[in-house]
Amino acid sequence: MTPTHALPPQRPPRRPARRAVLHAATALVLGSAAFTLLPAGAAHAEDLRIGLAADVTSMDPHWNNSGPNNAIALHVFESLVFMDKNARYIPGLALSWKPVNAITWEIKLRPNVKWHDGSPFTSEDVKASLERPEKLVNSPGSFTSYTKPIARIDTPDPLTVRLTMSVPNYANLANDLNSVPIMPKKVAATLTQADFDSGKAMIGTGPFKFVRFARGQEIVMERNPNYWGPKPEWDRAIFRIITDNGARSSALLAGDVDVIESVPSADVAKLKQNPKFKIEQQVSWRTIFWQMDQSRDNPPFVTDKAGKPLGKNPFKDARVRAAISKSLNRDAIISRIMEGLAVPASSIVSPQIFGHPGTKPEAYDPEGAKKLLADAGYPDGFGLTLHATNNRYLNDAAVAQATASMLTRIGIQTKVETLPVAAYFTRARQGEFAFQMLGWGSAAADVALRSITGTPNPKTGYGTWNWGKYSNQQLDQLIEKSLTTVSSDKAREENARIAAKFALADHAIIPSHSQLAMWAMKKGLKYEARTDEWSLAQFFHKE
Numbered sequence: 001m002t003p004t005h006a007l008p009p010q011r012p013p014r015r016p017a018r019r020a021v022l023h024a025a026t027a028l029v030l031g032s033a034a035f036t037l038l039p040a041g042a043a044h045a046e047d048l049r050i051g052l053a054a055d056v057t058s059m060d061p062h063w064n065n066s067g068p069n070n071a072i073a074l075h076v077f078e079s080l081v082f083m084d085k086n087a088r089y090i091p092g093l094a095l096s097w098k099p100v101n102a103i104t105w106e107i108k109l110r111p112n113v114k115w116h117d118g119s120p121f122t123s124e125d126v127k128a129s130l131e132r133p134e135k136l137v138n139s140p141g142s143f144t145s146y147t148k149p150i151a152r153i154d155t156p157d158p159l160t161v162r163l164t165m166s167v168p169n170y171a172n173l174a175n176d177l178n179s180v181p182i183m184p185k186k187v188a189a190t191l192t193q194a195d196f197d198s199g200k201a202m203i204g205t206g207p208f209k210f211v212r213f214a215r216g217q218e219i220v221m222e223r224n225p226n227y228w229g230p231k232p233e234w235d236r237a238i239f240r241i242i243t244d245n246g247a248r249s250s251a252l253l254a255g256d257v258d259v260i261e262s263v264p265s266a267d268v269a270k271l272k273q274n275p276k277f278k279i280e281q282q283v284s285w286r287t288i289f290w291q292m293d294q295s296r297d298n299p300p301f302v303t304d305k306a307g308k309p310l311g312k313n314p315f316k317d318a319r320v321r322a323a324i325s326k327s328l329n330r331d332a333i334i335s336r337i338m339e340g341l342a343v344p345a346s347s348i349v350s351p352q353i354f355g356h357p358g359t360k361p362e363a364y365d366p367e368g369a370k371k372l373l374a375d376a377g378y379p380d381g382f383g384l385t386l387h388a389t390n391n392r393y394l395n396d397a398a399v400a401q402a403t404a405s406m407l408t409r410i411g412i413q414t415k416v417e418t419l420p421v422a423a424y425f426t427r428a429r430q431g432e433f434a435f436q437m438l439g440w441g442s443a444a445a446d447v448a449l450r451s452i453t454g455t456p457n458p459k460t461g462y463g464t465w466n467w468g469k470y471s472n473q474q475l476d477q478l479i480e481k482s483l484t485t486v487s488s489d490k491a492r493e494e495n496a497r498i499a500a501k502f503a504l505a506d507h508a509i510i511p512s513h514s515q516l517a518m519w520a521m522k523k524g525l526k527y528e529a530r531t532d533e534w535s536l537a538q539f540f541h542k543e
Helices: 067-073 123-131 173-179 193-197 245-253 265-273 318-327 330-337 366-375 396-409 421-429 445-452 473-483 489-505
Strands: 044-052 081-083 089-091 094-099 104-109 150-157 160-165 208-214 218-223 234-241 259-261 277-292 342-344 382-389 412-419 435-441 510-522
Touching (some): 094 173, 104 123, 123 150, 245 265, 245 510, 265 510, 277 318, 330 510, 396 435, 435 445, 445 473, 473 489
Parallel strands (some): 044 259, 382 412
Antiparallel strands (some): 081 089, 094 104, 104 160, 150 160, 218 234, 277 435, 277 510, 342 510
16 A cells, blocks of 8 residues: 655646656756646535545554555645656655755755644654654554654754655655655654544644544545645535445435545446546556465465365465466456456556566466476465455455455465455454455555565565565665665666566565556546545546
8 A cells, every 4th residue: 555645736737747756856946836826716615525435544644554544644634745646756845855965865845834723834843743653653554664764854944854864875755755744743742543533633734624533434624724735626525434335336326425436347337328427547556466474384374175284384485476476367357357447467566657667467377377386396286265355445355256266276275255454454464364465556666665575674664564574685685776776767767677577576476456546426526537546635626
């Protein structure tokens, strides 16, 4: 789960710029002129009701680095660097970020920004916010991978922040600054979720103010009349949690919501044919993939054919991992399960993302998979329970069942257990599973590799979502090389591709597919489909 935050007022439609992660030199001069404000008085006195597909587990923007939480948080809390709909970095609460020397970056903050309580936004708030993730204990999805590279934070004046990095020539600062929400210094001292969930600590700079949070039901925001950028068109944004696909579509058809995200594949055709509705879509940056326990000698849910513990870990053998990849009929998953609303995956990031290696999806080869299993010492296969979510990704439970069937065909007798996302993430992070589904979206391949395949290391922040504990020193070095390539975008992207190819060849994870990001809405609304899949109320407009 990709985890990025906060977005700016958008420019009028134009041809997309060349995709690239901002290199240090290109970030130096970006400022408030980078976007055009909407005309004053554009607001309408009405509500926007959005049907969300996934549960939101906390209002604390630093507690769990998951897409649903991040998307909601950025209505209230903003980050120093924003991201547009095509995953390109642009100025946010920071007007510029530039290197002073090999280890020091200087950030100039946007002036005249106010917190929701009317107090001024300053560099001290930035410092407290960047220091806060490290203080949160037992976070289910830590933000520390974005803050670990920072060795020291100085605030020479209210609108200047200087970061001393622990890694020389650090090239990924724009992503990190985009990924950490900023809150007032006095709020950053709050370490309990309850104060955020109740609204007590919900003081941001964003276009909406917090009204209420009913866990599993709805989140209500109201327009911030003093927002520094264009005011939203809506008096209130009401986000209703509707994880059931059928119920979400029914709510739209009945007029109970104005828009839904993650349109169920079974309903796409009829909604497209209904003149009362419209659909917006584009390929998501999210790759759905499988992680395998590659650290323990006797992982749970791995058995012999009789159901007894196998006594060893087959996933430590690269041949077994390769066999699993060859067993996946990705084209069948796309056509039959996803009903054409996805593309086959060949890497940890989707094809349009910076650093995608340009590789093709691994060919379906069940006979080759059986031979690899036999060569690895499993001619009769083994037993496995596969774990996945059933309310997080598009058709996730059905994808899990199809994958299990494909594994069973090559001799890995596979059962399926699916869980709601909240329970699933908690158990998966605690290492309770051996083979599990995860979806991840990122603006760059090296950034995704750092979190998903990097050797878990609290000091560096690598491997924060590496549930399978995959570890390869050579890949770690390739990731680090890419993340410290500041000579040019082209050079960094080439290094990111090399790292992604290495991870793919070693089958560090097993990529399945990249789903389409889709919204269905009533006619009269417009929304530019976002590669990050997020439903952002401030960017919905009336036609």
